[in-house]
Amino acid sequence: MVPIHLFGSDCIPTLDRVVLSPAAEGVEILFNDGTEPFRNARELERLMLAPGDGTVTADSLVGLFPAPPPSSTASTFFFCATHGLLPANRGFQDNLFYVLLGQGARKPSVVQAVQGG
Numbered sequence: 553m554v555p556i557h558l559f560g561s562d563c564i565p566t567l568d569r570v571v572l573s574p575a576a577e578g579v580e581i582l583f584n585d586g587t588e589p590f591r592n593a594r595e596l597e598r599l600m601l602a603p604g605d606g607t608v609t610a611d612s613l614v615g616l617f618p619a620p621p622p623s624s625t626a627s628t629f630f631f632c633a634t635h636g637l638l639p640a641n642r643g644f645q646d647n648l649f650y651v652l653l654g655q656g657a658r659k660p661s662v663v664q665a666v667q668g669g
Contacts, residue, residue: 555626557651559644560613563632566604568611571596607635627651 571582582596602609614628633641 553624556624557626558613558628559638559648560608560610560628560630561605561633561635561638562603562610562630564604564606564634565597565601566606566609567600568602568604568609569600571599605633605635605638 573580573582602611604610604612610630614625629644629647631638631641631643633644638644
């Protein structure tokens with residue numbers, strides 16, 4: 553079995569769901585895309601956003617929904633960076649090289665990474 557190492561971010565609010573609200577015409581989809589002001593924007597954010605990298609939620613990365621992570625997951629690393637800038641994160645790079653090069657590489661950056669598995 554090939555080990556899987558997960559790398560992601562969990563510090564950027566990331567869209568996780570939309571809210572459906574009953575309306576006279578049927579159902580209104582509340583989707584806070586920043587173009588319309590909502591009276592209850594904070595409540596919508598609480599309902600709609602989850603920790604992630606601005607594109608992928610942390611739960612989606614590790615496969616918590618709808619099923620648990622695969623048993624072949626060898627490690628999981630979280631850093632604080634947006635989706636596009638994650639590869640430029642020094643902790644990400646240190647840990648990636650450690651995983652790719654094995655024990656001969658530098659030890660993982662435990663200050664910037666949380667490893668589990």
